[in-house]
Amino acid sequence: MTARTLIRGARVVDGTGAPWFRADVLVAGSRIAAVGPALAAPGARVVEARDRYLAPGFIDAHCHDDLVFLREPTRPEKVLQGVTSIVVGNCSFSLYPTRPASAEALRLHFSGLLGETAPHEVFDGLDGYRAALHGRGIGPNLVSLVGHAALRLAVMGYQDRPATPDEVAAMADLLDVQLAAGAAGLSLGLVYPPSAYADAPEMAALAATVRRHGRVLAAHVRSYEAGLVAAVDEFLNLLRASGAAGLLSHLQAAGRPNWGGVPKAIARLEAARAEGIDVAFDMYPYPAGSSYMLQLLPPEAQAGGLDRLVARLQDPAGRAALRDWVERGPADPHAPQSKISLIGWHNVLLSGIGAPALKRFEGLRMDAAAAEAGLDPFDLLVRCVIEDAGQTAIVMFQLDEADLRAACTHCLHMFGSDGLPRPGTRPHPRAYGTFPRVIGKLARADGWFGIEDGVRRMTSAPAQRFGLGDRGVLRPGLVADLVLFAADTVDRASFADPVQMPHGICDVWVAGEAVVADGAVTGRLPGRVLGGDPLDTDVVKFDNMQR
Numbered sequence: 001m002t003a004r005t006l007i008r009g010a011r012v013v014d015g016t017g018a019p020w021f022r023a024d025v026l027v028a029g030s031r032i033a034a035v036g037p038a039l040a041a042p043g044a045r046v047v048e049a050r051d052r053y054l055a056p057g058f059i060d061a062h063c064h065d066d067l068v069f070l071r072e073p074t075r076p077e078k079v080l081q082g083v084t085s086i087v088v089g090n091c092s093f094s095l096y097p098t099r100p101a102s103a104e105a106l107r108l109h110f111s112g113l114l115g116e117t118a119p120h121e122v123f124d125g126l127d128g129y130r131a132a133l134h135g136r137g138i139g140p141n142l143v144s145l146v147g148h149a150a151l152r153l154a155v156m157g158y159q160d161r162p163a164t165p166d167e168v169a170a171m172a173d174l175l176d177v178q179l180a181a182g183a184a185g186l187s188l189g190l191v192y193p194p195s196a197y198a199d200a201p202e203m204a205a206l207a208a209t210v211r212r213h214g215r216v217l218a219a220h221v222r223s224y225e226a227g228l229v230a231a232v233d234e235f236l237n238l239l240r241a242s243g244a245a246g247l248l249s250h251l252q253a254a255g256r257p258n259w260g261g262v263p264k265a266i267a268r269l270e271a272a273r274a275e276g277i278d279v280a281f282d283m284y285p286y287p288a289g290s291s292y293m294l295q296l297l298p299p300e301a302q303a304g305g306l307d308r309l310v311a312r313l314q315d316p317a318g319r320a321a322l323r324d325w326v327e328r329g330p331a332d333p334h335a336p337q338s339k340i341s342l343i344g345w346h347n348v349l350l351s352g353i354g355a356p357a358l359k360r361f362e363g364l365r366m367d368a369a370a371a372e373a374g375l376d377p378f379d380l381l382v383r384c385v386i387e388d389a390g391q392t393a394i395v396m397f398q399l400d401e402a403d404l405r406a407a408c409t410h411c412l413h414m415f416g417s418d419g420l421p422r423p424g425t426r427p428h429p430r431a432y433g434t435f436p437r438v439i440g441k442l443a444r445a446d447g448w449f450g451i452e453d454g455v456r457r458m459t460s461a462p463a464q465r466f467g468l469g470d471r472g473v474l475r476p477g478l479v480a481d482l483v484l485f486a487a488d489t490v491d492r493a494s495f496a497d498p499v500q501m502p503h504g505i506c507d508v509w510v511a512g513e514a515v516v517a518d519g520a521v522t523g524r525l526p527g528r529v530l531g532g533d534p535l536d537t538d539v540v541k542f543d544n545m546q547r
Contacts, residue, residue, distance in 0.1 A: 002028050002029040003028075003029060003045075003512070004026065004027065004028045004029075004033070004041055004043065004044035004045065005026070005027040005044060005045045005046075005047060005509075005512065005514075006024060006025075006026050006027075006039060006041040006044040006045070006046050006047070007024065007025045007026075007027070007047045007049055007054055007482070007484065008024045008039075008046055008047065008048055008049060009022065009024065009048060009049045009050065009051060010022070010023060010024070010025060010049035010051075010052060010053065010054035010484065011049075011051060011052065011053045011054065012025065012035065012053075012054050012055075012474060013053050013054070013055040013451060013452055013455045013474075014055075014056070014473055014474040014475065015055060015056040015455060015456060015459035015460040015463075015472055015473040015474055016456060016460055016473060017452050017453050017455075017456040017460075018452060019452060020053065020451065020452060022037070022051075023035050023036055023037055024036060024037065024038065024039040025039075025054060025474070025482070026039050026041050026044065027480040027482070027509065027512045028512075029512055030479055030480055030511035030512040030513075030526075031476075031477060031478065031479060031480055031512065032474065032475065032476050032477065032478055032479075032480050032482075033476060034476055035474065035475070035476055047484070047507060049484060052484055052485060052486050052487070052506060053439075053451065053484070053485050053486075053487065054474070054482060054483070054484050055082075055455045055459060055474065055482070055483050055485070056084075056455075056459040056460070056463075056471065056472050056473055056474050056481060056482065056483070057082065057083065057084025057085065057140075057459070057471070057481030057482055057483050057508065057509070057510065058081065058082045058083045058084065058085075058415075058435045058455075058458040058459060058483060059083070059084070059085045059086075059087070059458060059459060059462040059463060059466075059468070059471070059472065060078065060083050060085070060086045060087060060415075060416055060417050060419075060434070060435075060462075061087050061247075061282045061414045061415060061416035061461075061462035061465070061466075062087060062090050062218075062249055062250060062282045062284075062416025062417070062418050063086055063087065063088060063090065063416060063417045063418060063419045063431075064088065064090060064091070064093060064113065064114060064418070064419060064420050064421070065078070065086050065088050065142075065419065065421055066088040066089060066093070066094060066095050066110075066114075066144075067095065067110065067114045067115075067117060067121060067421075068114075068421040068422075068423070069086075069088070069133060069138060069142060070121055070132060070133065070136075071423075072423070073133075073136050073137055073138045073139060073525055074139040074515070074521055074523055074525065075138070075139045075140055076501075076521045077421075077431060077432045077501065078139070078140055079139055079140055079508050079510075079515045079516050079521060080501045080502060080505055080508075080516060080519075080521065081432070081433070081434065081435040081436055081502055081505060082435050082436070082483035082485060082505045082508055083140055083435055084140050084141060084471075084481040084482075084483070084508065084509075084510045084515075084527075085140055085141040085142070085143060085468065085471065085481065085527075085530065086140055086141070086142055086143065087143045087144075087145065087184070087416070087462070087466060088142060088143070088144050088145070089144045089145030089146060089147050089183070089187055090145060090147075090187050090189075090218060090220070090249060090416075090418075091147075091187060091188075091189040091192060091220040091249060092147045092148040092149040092150075092187055092188055092189025092190075092192055092195035092220065093109075093110060093113050093147045093149060093187075093189065093192070094144065094145065094146055094147030094149075094150050094187070095110060095117075095121060095122050095123055095129055095150075096122065096123040096124065096125050096126055096128065096129050096146075096150060096178070097123070097124060097125045097126075097146070097150055097151070097154060097174050097177070097178055098122055098123065098124055098150065098153075098154055099154045099155075102150075102153045102154040102157070103119065103122050104119070105153045105157060105158065105305070106122045106149075106150050106153050106154075107119055107121070107122050108305070108306060109149055109153060110122065111389065111391055112292055112294060112306070112389075112390045112391055113292050113391075113420065114420060114421070114422055115352065115354055115391055115393075115422045115425075116354060116391070125177060125178055125181060126144060126146075126178050126181040126182060126183050126529075127181050129144065129529075130181075130182070130529040133529055134528070134529065136525075137525030137527075138525055138527040138528070138529075139510065139515045139521075139524065139525055139526070139527050140510055140515070140527045141471075141481070141510065141527045141528055141529070141530050142527065142528075142529050142530065143184045143466050143468070143529075143530050144182075144183055144184060144529065145183060145184055145185050145186060145187040145216075145218055146175055146178045146179070146183045146185070146186050146187070147187055147189070147195075148186060148187060148188045148189060148195040148198065148206070149189060149192065149194055149195045151171040151174050151175055151206070152171065152194040152195065152197070152198070153194060154170075154171075154174060155167050155170045155171050155174070156194075157194070157305075158193065158194050158302075158303060158304050158305040158308075159194070159197070159303070159304075160193070160194075160197045160299075160300060160303035160304075161197065162197075162199045162201070162202065163198070163199075163201075163202045165201075168201060168202050168205045168206075169205070171202070171205070171206060172205045172206060172208075172209045175206055175209050175210075176209055176212075176213075179209065179210070179213040179215055180213070182529070182530075182531040183215070184215055184216060184466050184467065184530075185210055185215035185216035185217055185218060185247075185466075186206055186207075186209075186210050186215070186217055186218070187217075187218040187219070187220070187249075188203065188217070188218070188219040188220065188221075189219075189220045190219065190220060190221055190222040190231070190234075191220060191222060191223070191295065191299065191336070192220070192295070192299075193299045193302040193303065196222075196299040197299070197303075200238075203238055204238065204241055204242060207238050207239070207241070207242035207244045208242050208244075210242070210244045211242045211243045211244040214467075215244075215245075215467070216244070216245050216246065216247055216465055216466060216467075217238070217239065217242070217244045217245070217246050217247070218246070218247040218248075218249055219235050219238075219246065219247070219248060219249060220249045220250070221234065221235050221248060221249070222234060222336070223336055223337070224250075224252050224253060224254045224258075225253075225254050225255050225258050225336070225337040225342060226257070226258055226333075226337055227334075227336065227337075228253055228258065228261045228264075228265050229261070229264055229265055229268060232248065232265045232268045232269065233268060235248060235279075236268065236269070236272045236277060236279065239272070239277050239278070239279055240272070240275075240277055245278040245279070245465070246277070246278065246279040246280070247279070247280055247281065247282060247465055248269070248279065248280070248281040248282075249281070249282060249416075249418075250281075250282060250283050250284060250289070250416070250418055251265060251266075251281040251282070251283050251407050251413075252283065252289070252399055252403065252404070252407065253265070253399070253400065253403050254289070254339070254342065254343075254396075254398040254399060255337065255339070255342030255343055255398055256342070256343070256400075257342060258342070259399075259400035259402075259403055260400070260402070260403065261403065262403035262404075262406045262407050263403075263406050266406065266407070266410055266412075269281065269412060270412075273412070279412070280412045280413070280414065280461070280465055281407070281412055281413055281414075282413065282414050282415065282416040282462075283404070283407040283408055283413060283415070283416070284415065284416060284417055284418045284430045284434055285404070285408055285415065285430075285434060285437050285438055285441075285442055286399075286404075286428070286429070286430050286434075286437075287397065287398075287399040287400070287401055287404055288395050288396060288397045288398065288399065288428065288495070289395070289396050289398060289399065289418070289428075290351065290393065290394065290395045290396070290418070290420050290427070290428035290430070291393075291394060291396065291420075292390070292391065292392065292393055292394065292420075293381060293384055293385060293388075293390065293392040293393075293394050294309075294385070294390050295339065295394075296326060296338070296339050296340055296348070296381060296394075297309070297322060297325075297326065297385075298322075298325055298330070298336065298338075299336070301322055306389065306390050309385065309390070310385065310386055313382050313385060313386065314386075319382065323378045325338055326338050326340050326341070326378060326381070327340055327341065327378060328341055329341035329342075339396060339398070340377075342398065343396060343397065343398045344367075345365070345366040345367040345370070345377040346365050346366070346367045346368075347365070347396060347397040347398060348365065348366040348394050348395070348396055348397075349363070349364070349365050349366075349394060349395040349396075349397070349495070350362055350363065350364055350365075350366065350369055350384075350392065350393075350394060351363070351393045351394055351395045351425060351426050351427055351428060351498075352391075352392065352393030352420070352422045352425030352426065352427060353384070353388055353391075353392050353393075353425070354388055354389075354391050354392075355384075355387045355388040355389075357387060358383070358384060358387060358388055358392075361373070361380075362425060362426050363426045366380065366381070366394075393420055393422060393425060393427070395428050395495065405448060408442065408448060408457075409448050409449055413457060413461075414457050414458070414461040414462045414465065415434060415435070415438055415457050415458050415462075416434075416462075417430045417431060417434040417435075418430060419431030419434070426498055426499070427498055427499070428495075428498065429491070429493035429494055429495055429498040429500075430493075431493075431498070432491070432492075432493035432498060432499060432500055432501060432502070433491030433492065433493035433500075433502060434491075435458060435502075436485075436489045436490060436491040436502035436503075436504060436505060437491040438454045438457070438458060439451060439454055439455070439485065439489050440488075440489045440490045440491060440502075440504070441490070441491065442454060444487070444488075459472045459473070460472040460473050468530060479511055479512075480509055480511060480512040481509065481510055481511065482507075482508070482509045483505065483507070483508050483509075484505075484506045484507040484508070485504050485505050485506060486503075486504040486505075486506060487504075488503075488504055489502065489503065489504025489505060490502060490503050490504060505519070506518065506519055510524075510526045510527050511526045511527075511528075512526075513526035
């Protein structure tokens with residue numbers, strides 16, 4: 001007999017942006033069976049909503065949980081935020097595909113972002129990654145993009161040069177196989193080597209492959225600093241030429257000299273939409289970002305991989321040139337800007353360190369850590385790159401609240417945490433607090449939008465973008481990915497104390513199975529790797545999108 005659950009007396013926020021309404025919701029097996037007043041369901045398990053909000057499960061549209069999913073399948077900090085589906089493979093970083101000669105290069109590359117990655121944690125393709133996840137089981141669902149870096153490493157390694165036509169064709173063939181296997185699209189990371197080394201013909205061929213499969217092209221664009229508008233235009237031109245649907249990753253304007261740039265970038269996106277280009281964007285709800293320490297160095301310094309970079313840093317002339325670039329910025333005003341020249345060492349916090357000798361600096365700003373070590377900050381950076389194998393994670397305080405609000409309240413926006421989970425470190429609090437922050441601080445306390453629009457940005461908007469036609473809306477017949485939360489939901493994670501679970505997420509279901517019950521993780525593993533069906537804009541309607 002099919003298991004049934006009756007959620008009684010909820011304020012239903014259906015995910016479309018429409019006003020909430022009071023109703024009962026009946027779940028039968030993995031699907032929503034009925035929504036309405038005073039439903040009769042003899043024999044069903046009853047959950048009393050007590051006038052709390054019931055919404056579709058939240059979808060993290062942008063994160064980097066690829067590796068931690070293999071190690072911690074219940075994903076407690078996700079499901080306790082109400083997250084039932086997670087999009088990985090962002091910013092050109094995915095754990096597949098590899099060729100025999102590229103597996104070690106991809107392992108080292110991925111280790112730079114999320115800490116030491118084992119040889120068995122990179123895969124030939126999505127099929128292998130999916131089998132590893134399903135073999136152990138996962139709590140929330142997973143949607144995977146193909147990382148551009150893996151394609152480039154498989155075909156041409158860490159070379160800083162344009163790909164030849166044959167190499168471009170080989171990358172497109174590799175991508176084609178992964179999209180056919182169910183990947184949801186391709187992600188570019190145009191500030192992260194080796195993705196940063198791609199030219200227009202290479203990206204055009206890959207975008208055309210994405211379009212043929214009806215999937216999405218996501219991009220960490222080439223600049224979020226002075227070159228933001230030009231970088232947005234580059235991405236839009238790629239979408240215009242290919243016809244692919246696009247998602248611009250974490251739209252922001254970084255560094256005080258560049259503040260105020262987000263409305264200008266949004267104007268470009270609006271103009272593109274008006275001419276028929278299908279583009280949206282994601283952003284996390286915090287004024288600080290997070291990455292790895294290598295982002296503080298110019299991409300060209302990383303050509304050839306970590307060993308070549310270390311050699312440059314150990315050469316006195318090379319080290320002096322890199323110090324000058326990091327601390328003063330490039331001589332060419334049109335070149336990519338240095339993060340440190342824009343925000344200063346004080347605005348960089350060391351959040352994740354693997355090297356035991358450096359672990360004591362975790363949680364300190366770079367200037368304070370350098371003073372404690374008896375070094376200047378650049379020399380501490382060099383020590384981290386060498387001793388921590390380029391794997392040091394950082395938080396950068398670089399964004400303006402007005403820009404953040406402009407992004408997070410625009411109708412083309414959806415929420416992604418951009419979390420970089422590394423257990424045993426002090427990560428950005430967005431890994432633990434993004435989704436309760438939206439329904440608590442931003443919607444209730446700050447009034448950035450109503451609760452219904454906040455939920456839409458975490459449910460139907462990402463569901464549509466990633467082709468999840470049976471999720472993202474609370475409607476009979478769709479999959480019962482659901483979250484029940486209190487009106488006083490709050491995020492507790494902070495920059496000072498980031499590893500804190502939120503308050504107010506009461507119950508969470510994935511395909512009708514409770515992964516959170518009465519505020520506690522159940523340990524059940526009903527999640528699946530979702531298949532990346534072609535985008536279907538008729539499945540999820542957006543009649544209530546408001547600017």
